[in-house]
Amino acid sequence: MTSKTATGREASEADAVPAARRGWTLALAGMGAFLCSLDVVVVATALPVLRTHLGASLSDLEWTINAYNLAFACLMLTGSALGDRFGRRRIYVTGLAVFTAASAACALAGGAGALVAARVVEGAGAALLLPLTLTLISDVFPAERRGAAIGLWGGITGLGVAGGPVLGGAITEGLAWQWIFWINVPVGLVMIPLSATLLRESRGPRPYLDVPGQILAGLGMFALTWAPVRAPSAGWDSPEVAAALAAGAVLVAAFLLWERRAAHPMLPLAYFRLRAFASANAVIFLQAVSLLGSLFMITQLFQTGLGDSPLETGVRLLVWTGMPMIAAPLAGALADRVGPRPLMAAGMVLQCAGLGWLASATAPDVSYGTLVAPLVVAGAGTGMIFATTAGAATAAVPAGDAGVAAGTNTALRELGGVFGIAVLAAVFAHSGGYETPASFVDGFKPALWVASAVAGAGVVAALCVPAKARAVPEDSAGPAEPAESAGPRSAASGS
Template sequence: MSTTGTPAPARRTAWTAVLASIGAFVTSLDVVVVSTALPKFQTQLHAGLSDLEWTLNAYNLAFACLMLTGSALGDRFGKKRLYVIGLAVFVAASAACALSGTVGELIAARTVQGCGAALVLPLSLSLISDAFPPGKRGAAIGIWGGITGLGVAAGPVVGGVILQYCAWQWVFWINVPVGVVTLLLCLVRLTESHGNRPQLDVPGVILAAAALFALTWAPVRAPSAGWGSAEVLGSLALGAVLLAAFLLWQRRARHPMLPLGHFRNRAFSTANAVAFLLSFSLIGSLFMVAQMFQTGLGHDPLQTGVRMLVWNGMPMIVAPVAGGLSDRFGNRPFMIVGMLLQGGGLLWLAEEAGPGVGFASLVLPLVVSGIGISMVFPTVAGAVVGSVPAGESGVAAGTNNTVRESGAVFGVAVLAAAFAAHGGYGSPASFMHGFRYAEVVAAVVAFAGALVACLAPGRPGGGAATVGEGPGARAPLAKDRAGVRAVR
């Protein structure tokens, strides 16, 4: 059994990169496949706008609330073990989604699916971080981002083919064989590792999950209940109180699940803020763009999937390159330029969108946005795990993915609200009018992400603090420990 921070044997690193990336692949694939199937849910399961949001947000809500918990469990009981358990839960829930007879059953199964993904995604990044030394970690995370991008890119096409020729249930059945094979290979090819948590912070786990649930429940319910409703305001207030209680407890806990000293690190804080804004803009836009091609322009699911490739296929090509170059040039320039390109592409898309617009007018905006997203994916992840000691990679990855999924929940809710305020499903013209307003909001959020990225440290490596990984390793680690002591 390996200990955290000790590189895996050379023969294991390739398997770790591939198997960990497949976990990220299937969890990202499922978000995009489901977005393509939204019109099918609307007609065959009689789902309204709120129901459609829930088919995405039930997954994202569980994802966001439990990712810190998943990372803490992996640190305490073994990253490989919990990664395999997460895959098993994800596969079983995918089968339950396929067997759903009502939209309520589908939403419930999607919630469980999100619980499995909350173990898989942060531990996939942590397993890679443990397996590769700092000089190669950026490239490995770039490959991870590229394979994740492949899931995003393949999702609309796979979903389009399935929905064109098969029942919608097969968008979930497809996860089962991929997940089972990956699970079995993980059992024999991955090396077990643990984090620096000798005990599980049970009060922290409960407080974190409750706080995140309350904070993300508010934007999920806002489109139906209203942002000024007692339910939404009360949920936000309760979330803020629980979050404050969680932070106070982390200052006192002997083995905190989230050492607050990490947030004194500028690389860690800025990268997580950029991740929130990236996901807000991206997943909210994904929710709208998949419907735009079908409801607004009248394309079938397969045609929609093929057309979306120019947008969400970019991470497969650009992310590995950006990840590798970040080892040399640092993460900040890629985050800044990437968020500017994402915002510019979405603003351009909003300008071009209209009833009957030709695909040729939408290609370049989608490509520009896709390249921007691809530059940010791996560099944000690399900045987060590279800014903490090696033994903290699990909690860093969990924090980053929690922030990302929280951004996704807010993005879908806010963009849906902007759409509903200016458009609707009554006609293609009405849909496209609302779509334009939603994408302007997404672009503004992406530009805000570029401003935040300017605050990131400019030196290569983003302030990595690891044990025994280079001449400057000891000083950053001592600084991080001092920060942890200070907030206690």
């Protein structure tokens, strides 16, 4: 099948999808993305309460977030592959069931260890959900409307990020921390039958699972994420961390070697020769390092450093976390017209500038009004990145491999989040502590400067995104040559 034939067939099938089904798909897939993003951050405003209620240490607090992200990142590519093989709707519904059950287990946890274990399972369920949300959307929207749909998906994801701190703070203060997990249960129970009934079933182009590739990728991601998670308590120069980094490098190298010879690779390596695919993934990794690391610190700044309650913290952070709801849909629609590069670069510039401004302005006696402007600037940049990186990564590959691209992009985002929390926590611990508000600020400022610098590196990666798109043949295992002019699929070219 030629690229032209494949593209025409895909466009015809997508055009034939009824508007009602598109609406339901966007709503249900968006809700899945909302739940996954919500549970990354909903714990953030409850961290001080968990520290006292469960007697949790700094390491325990990191694990309540990183246990979720660890399973999320390690199993993301596996979730995409299972969807391609057994049916994306079927695996999506399975992911909802696992996520819902694990949320109930989190709520019932009686100690830090039980909570962390349940968060691992919850992250595994999210790994089945999130990469398939983009695939389900791409399957029913034609190329010329896909960017706008993905922009709305980014806005819904941003709503999860925005709502997490507020919801977590309100529930922690008004009810109990357990209810930040109980709220997922009725939502999941409603979504499971709706998704099984209203979503269109589809499969990917590979008829067999790449089991060795999945094992090597999962173990490699686990080792690489274990190292930064353990580094703050064990030390970056400890044998444990060094061994984990070395093992991760060896396993990833083995994965890459295997993928070069596999008959049905889970991740065609030739896609990384596409500048659009490679640079979009670099941007999302660096953005996540900066964003999740700074979120971990900023939520604690408002409570430990400035004395706000959990609810006050969530509400005051809305000027930051709420901006993606506005910026992401606008950026998604603009990406169809101008391409992702200017929007990615501008987003990373704004995130870099906002976090640097916040680091400079923070002091033990700082007023909230002083922090509003830098938070708004950083949040606007975050929304622009949400909308454009996922679209650029999925647009650079054949439509049948949208799940692979989405899984890779999301796995790197979660990996970046784990590194970000670990690195910024290490910088914080080196320079400050929890003893007094002043000592907290002493550690907070250098940690935020690091987050700003990482976002600055993301600007460079964003400028490497090509301006125009070129489609990859549907019947190819990967591009024959690097596409030096890759950009959004919106131009009906498909990439």
